[in-house]
Each structure stands twice: as structure tokens, then as C-alpha cells.
Amino acid sequence: MILAGGRSTRMGGKHKGDLRYQDQTFLERIIEEFETYADRILISYGEDIRKEYPNCVTVRDEYPGCGPIGGIHAGLKKCESDSVMVAACDMPFVKMELYHLLERELENARQKSGESYAGAVPEADGRIHPLAAVYRKEMLPCLEEQIARKDYRIRDALERQNILYVDVSGEQQIRQMLKNVNTVSEYEELSKQRIVAVCGVKNSGKTTLLERLVRELSGRGMKVAVIKHDGHDFDCDIPGTDSCRLGEAGAYGTAVFSGSRCFVHKKGTGEREEELMRLFPEADIIFLEGMKDSRYPKIEVIREGVSVHPVSNPEGRFLIVTDRDAGEYQEKTARFEDIAGIAGEILGIHASSPCTFCAKTL
DSSP, X not given: OEEOOOOOGGXXXXXXXXXXXXXXXXXXXXXXXXXXXXXXXXXXXXXXXXXXXXXXXXXXXXXXXXXXXXXXXXXXXXXXXXXXXXXXXXXXXXXXXXXXXXXXXXXXXXXXXXXXXXXXXXXXXXXXXXXXXXXXXXGHHHHHHHHXXXXXXXXXXXXXXXXXXXXXXXXXXXXXXXXXXXXXXXXXXXXXXXXXXXEOSTTSXXXXXXXXXXXXXXXTTOOEEEEEOOSSOOOOSOTTSHHHHHHHTTOSEEEEEOSSOEEEEEOOOOOOHHHHHTTOTTOSEEEEEXXXXXXXXXXXXXXXXXXXXXXXXXXTXXXXXXXXXXXXXXXXEEOTTOHHHHHHHHHHHHHHXXXXXXXXXX
């Protein structure tokens, strides 16, 4: 169940589930993650239904205006299974690993003590996270009684139940999943890293343009990373090196590192660009070469004699770099030689990105 009924007052009135990270809204990211495991996905909107999502069940609060406790109550009542996994819509990094951990700990605790727990809640550095938890239907009477008393604190309900608290203080990856985005400043911090796809048909000049942009932006003191998508197989290891020899011997992956650089080579394990982006947390800008069908902010390269019309997904496309007549295109255009101008457009997408959501209220 995704709790999406908040008023988002600290986000300037913009619904937090509609905020974007990389190429998806927060809600879309959580739905996609839950789809890998959950039997059903419930979206709790409180009173006002903002948007229906395919394969998701929309839930209204039976007791509106109570905050998260009302949403959890409505979800448990609608839930057809014994338990429900809960995530707040302002937690874009939540992953199924968190819930698998909580379920394992519940089962281990039950086997050891024979006790029945009403739920499992993660705890990190002494702080509990009740909106990223697993709850069982047996909590319903307690929630109903507490709401009737107009006590809307979820913590008070937990204190009255047998809850298993799972300490994840030493689990950095799990702690990252618990990060929520409540304010405009937190969202701006999240959006600080720019992700830009540079796409176009084959031989249109994508790599040449990227070389010039990397040189320009690095010269301005920015850290720039590039992730290239290759539709074909490739081999980037150097023949004769130790890592290559170990790979040829059957190692599915090898890594080499020193004090100044590292190199990782793995055989296909289904990585997506999102996983690779996490390798560059310090980068100011990450360029994706290719990804024309994505919804990332995109620059499309169109070169005379190679292509004429844009072929990329128009969603996110903010610039066409071309040597053709600019009047042929509806989007803003730039010439290949105007590297400083193109760099300026890239830097500008961050300044406008968060405020696109909040401009009217900020």
C-alpha cells in the first residue's frame, strides 16, 4: 500500500507523489518496485483521488482527515491478504529488499519465541519508520478504537501492539531506502544531480558532441560522468591483462582498483542505467549516450545527410542540436559549434526543474 493522501504543505502544495526523480514520478517508482512482488497494490489517497493507475486499487479513507493512521486503517480493511507492506509516497528509493528483510525477521522471531507480532517496523539510529513497514490485519481493531478517541498518532497505536522493531542502523542500503523527501529544499537537493540523455540515429555525432560538452563542463569545474548504452554486445577489457585472462578463465566479473581509479567488468546481469548512475553519486552531471525512448531530459542530435526528423520520445526533449534550418523544428535548437550555449541549456534544466512543480505556490 502506498500512502498518498498527504497535503504536501511543506512541498508548497505540490503532491509529493507527482514529483519526478530521473525519468519517473515518486509514485511510479514505488508502484514499479511493488509490482515485482506484491499480489495487489493499493493507493491510499484520503478523500481526493488524484490519479488512477493501471493494476492498482484506489482506496479512500473511511475516517478522512486522520493522517497516515487513517490510510493504514483503510488499507488493512481493503487488503485481502493477512498483511500489507506500507510505503509513503515521498520515499522514492524504497526497494523490496526492505520488506523481504522485515518478513524474514518476523518469521525468525515467530519461530524463536512463538509470539505473534502485529507488524514489523524498521529502526535506524534510534528513530522508527512506521510508514515503511509491514502490518497485519490484526491491527485493525486497535486502529479503529484509537481513531474513535481522536488519537491520530501512529506511534501511540504501535505502543499498544506487539510490534517487532528491526534495527537497520548498520545497513547503509536499507537506510537509503528509508529516506523521504518532505520539503522543497530536500527535493532541490535530490534534484541537484542532472541526468541528460544525448541521443540520435547512428553516426549523427552524439559522441563528438559529448566529448565537447564534457570538456566544456569539466573546464567549469564540474564533475561529469557518461554512461553509454550499446544495443549490441561489446568487450571493453584489454587482451593480455590479468583481468582479461581471469575473465577468459571463466570469472563472470573482475574488478581492478588503485588509489586513483577503478575498473569493473561484469558479464550481463540485467543492469539498467539507474543502477549504473549510483556508481557516480559525486557527479554533477551524468550524460546518457542513447536512451532515445526514455523520459529523461534529452538532447537529440540531427545532422544533415544522416537524419531529418526527431526520433526520440518527445517527453523530456528540451533541445535539438543540428546543422539544419532551425525553422524546421518546434523545439529549441542549437548549432554544433555553440558548445557554451548548449552547456548553458543543460545547466538551466536544474534551475527550472524543481520549480516547475512548485512555481505557483513558491
